[in-house]
Amino acid sequence: MIRTKTTLIVGAGASQEIHLPSSLEVLDRTAAAYDFYRFGGEQMTKDSSVLLRHLNKLAERPGNSLEKLYEATERLRISARMSKMIDSVIEQNDDNPLVTLTGKLALAHFICQGEARSNLRPAPKNPGELPLQAGDFWLLELGKLMTTGVPRSKVHQCFENLSIISFNYDRSIEHFLPYVLITAYGMTLPEAQRTVSEHLKIVHPYGTIGRLPWQKGEGADVEWGNENPWNMINLVHNIRTPGELARDNRATMEVRNAMLKSQRLVFTGFGYHPQNIDLLVDSTFSHNPEVLCGIHGLTGPAQTTVVRMMRRKLNLDKDDRLMVINAKCFDLFRDYGMMLES
Structure with missing residues (x-):
């Protein structure tokens, strides 16, 4: 289980690991x-x-x-x-x-x-399995991290110390986590979906293509894996441009509050685009969290830029508060799982 208040910042690299398009x-x-x-x-x-x-x-x-x-x-x-x-x-x-x-x-x-x-299917082939095709996937490592050490009677603790900011338009995290609970605790699918809906704290700054049918909300919905939804025209309105987000003070504050309340920040599959960093961090950010930055896929100069930018923007006053890891999302969660649980 995750014992420290943690915000996971997810970028396009995480979705690419399950073969969604960049x-x-x-x-x-x-x-x-x-x-x-x-x-x-x-x-x-x-x-x-x-x-x-x-x-x-x-x-x-x-x-x-x-x-x-x-x-x-x-x-x-x-x-x-x-x-x-x-x-x-x-x-x-x-x-x-x-x-x-x-x-x-x-x-x-x-x-x-x-x-x-993608490698994430609408449902498992057989009862008791996960809807993931064979391979190494970060979502599976996240599921293990969340459920390890949490008894069935306290399943809400899986989500208690975790917030997620996803810059992706897909719903892979939301679709996968109910199956994690089914596998770990023997829940029914409706029960697992209800638990995720009630306890998962996830923000998509730029929106998604729509709610999953079991998720709460008023926007248009679409099932995972539906390549040609009947309501495509309505799904368009679930997506926000950076300009539209900038005019939505409530959405902006939701993102920044998730950052400010965390003692640990984990960036995975993230591109570190300046406009997204500016969205995540404003001038009030000063609580000196522990930061883990995955930089896989960035060139040497870009990696150096990320280190300097993160130190400056996050006001990190100690060298040991920033860890920069050149690892894919799966490797980051597998190799640093003990730290993320601590």
């Missing part, structure tokens, strides 16, 4: 799918056909002519040449709400598709 991959596939002018009617890719069908539905709504939507997708496609992230392309064209709309539509489509094709 932001760059989503950007490239969006640009390719929206290249309508290159395709003849019978040469269109499957992604282009699906997105075109959704665009036709959007065009039925007041103010959304198909011509204007096409112009928006072309603006998005051209802008993609100057970025590595779909989020950045959407944000830099915030003067055109249809670019935002079509960008979110592509995001929702490719994340739904990614969930359906």
